[in-house]
Amino acid sequence: MRISVAVITYNWPQALGLVLRALARQTELPHEVIVTDDGSHDDTRQLLERVARDYPVRLVHLWQPDDGARMSRARNRAIAAAQGDYLVLLDGDMVAERHFIADHRAFARPGCFVQGSRVLTDEALTRRMICGELDQPGFFERGIERRRHTLRLPLVARLYARPGHKQRGIKSCNMGFWRDDLLRVNGFNEAMTGWGREDTELAIRAFHAGLSRRDVRFSALATHLYHPTRKCIVDNPNDRVVEDTRARNLVRCEMGVAAHLREFIAPPADLRSVGASAGAPIHA
Template structure:
């Protein structure tokens, strides 16, 4: 199957460069990487141009104007533009372990989506990783939380991946979906802007549609680079949208990926030089 990795980014080009480097070193390369940009300045564009010169697979850069945090719209544009059968959704601050794509491929199952996990790095380790692309988090590396997520143990991963509809720990920083399932759900709900809940809302609709969840533990490892969080939002309007989705048993959102399919009927250009 063809695999697209869709990376969302916003004004952290140094982190994005490390993420792209990690994807270029995969034991199973993705077939395509799409960087979907929620309004970054020109420095992000320059990083992509520099990385594209030697990038081993098709590399696409989608940019939308900065009009507040529009993560749902940015991710939907990547889904619409994707040429892969399977879409791995990744944040632009998640540095992938070399087996990341291969592990996602191994656990891709019809009727399911895959929920990955992450290792949390502290500020000091993040500085080291940004300064030196060879630095990787391992079980004994100082400055990490959720240390168990550094361990790649395929036999344990298979045990944890039993299909369920568990709602705890839904995170769009590391997810895998069949593209046809994302289209059936109409992707992320673009009525949700600002921080949070858009991933939980989409998975809630996926469960209403009968999809199951496979948890990737001890597999598809990635290290989250430290930054300040905005998750403690008081009276988040996205919570009310999520509650309404649950109450009505919705499967499709009104404003979603279908708004962007015509734009990407012809796939966007590869950023790599013509000789790549």
């Protein structure tokens, strides 16, 4: 089972650097890390060129023009490009604990997707992490919320991982899917742009396809770096897409990952490779 990590990013190279460093220090390395970029400026590409020089696994940079928040499209391109059997979806501000990949492997089961958790940091603690003062906050660290998510207790984690179909608490910042399952439901719905709900809509279609959800608590830990939230949007049009998917019992979305499969018939370049166009990203 080869694990691909799809990291979505947008114009925060300082946070992305922490995320990539944490993935490079895993007790069990993934097969590859795909940074899927929703239109960042050139400083993100420059960061990836520096990181690639001694990165321990295959590193890919996919870039699309900045045309508003198109997270679904960015993630679909990563799904299409992935060489792994299993995808871990991770946001570019989520710093993984060193057992993160090993834990995701341990909880992967056929017929299921995995929903992970996160510990939240305040602005001051995020600055400390970006400055290199701290790799991961401990249970007693100041400046964190959801403190329990700093605890790695694998035996306890198994009690929470019973398959179910709960729709609350779906967060694509830390999720695991078999790639074949994502292809079966056509990935994320690209009709959904702007902030939020694309992950919930995907999960509902996964349930309609017969998949179950396994919650991973006290394992697969990650720290979410602080940034202002956009959850206060009123009358989000993406909510109506979610309700339509639920009402029509949809399994596949119309605008999804299938549109990108031809682009990646040949795998995208590994940034570590000599002559990979000086680390040029794969454009769309």
